[in-house]
Amino acid sequence: MWALSLIKDPLNEAHLSIRNTFTSKVYCVSPHHTEETESELVGVRRERDKLRRQKEEEVSALNARLRAIERSYDAILEDALDSLCCKMEELREKWDFESREIDQRTQQTLLEFVTPG
Numbered sequence: 001m002w003a004l005s006l007i008k009d010p011l012n013e014a015h016l017s018i019r020n021t022f023t024s025k026v027y028c029v030s031p032h033h034t035e036e037t038e039s040e041l042v043g044v045r046r047e048r049d050k051l052r053r054q055k056e057e058e059v060s061a062l063n064a065r066l067r068a069i070e071r072s073y074d075a076i077l078e079d080a081l082d083s084l085c086c087k088m089e090e091l092r093e094k095w096d097f098e099s100r101e102i103d104q105r106t107q108q109t110l111l112e113f114v115t116p117g
Helices: 034-114
Strands: 002-008 014-020 026-029
Touching: 014 034
Parallel strands: none
Antiparallel strands: 002 014, 014 026
C-alpha cells in the first residue's frame, strides 16, 4: 500500500512524498531532481511489482494448501461414513437373525398354547 502526501518546504516549494506502508520507506520527489526522481520512481515500481508477485505467490500457496486440506477432509469423512455403513450392515444382519429367532420362539409358544393337549 502506498501513501502520497504533498509537503511544502520553507521556500514554499512543493515536494511529493510517497510512503510505502509495508516497509515504511519514504520517497521524496522534488521538482528539481528529475533524474533522481525518475530513478526513485523506477525503484518504487520495482518494489511494488515484487510485493505484488510475493503476495500472489503466497495467495496461490494458501489456496493450494486449502484445496489439499479439503481433499484430506473429504477422504476422512468418506472413510468414516464407509466404516459406519459397514458397522450398521453388520448390526442389521445380527438384528435380523435375532428377530427371526424371537419370531420363531413366539410362534412356537403360540402353537403350544393353541394346540390342545
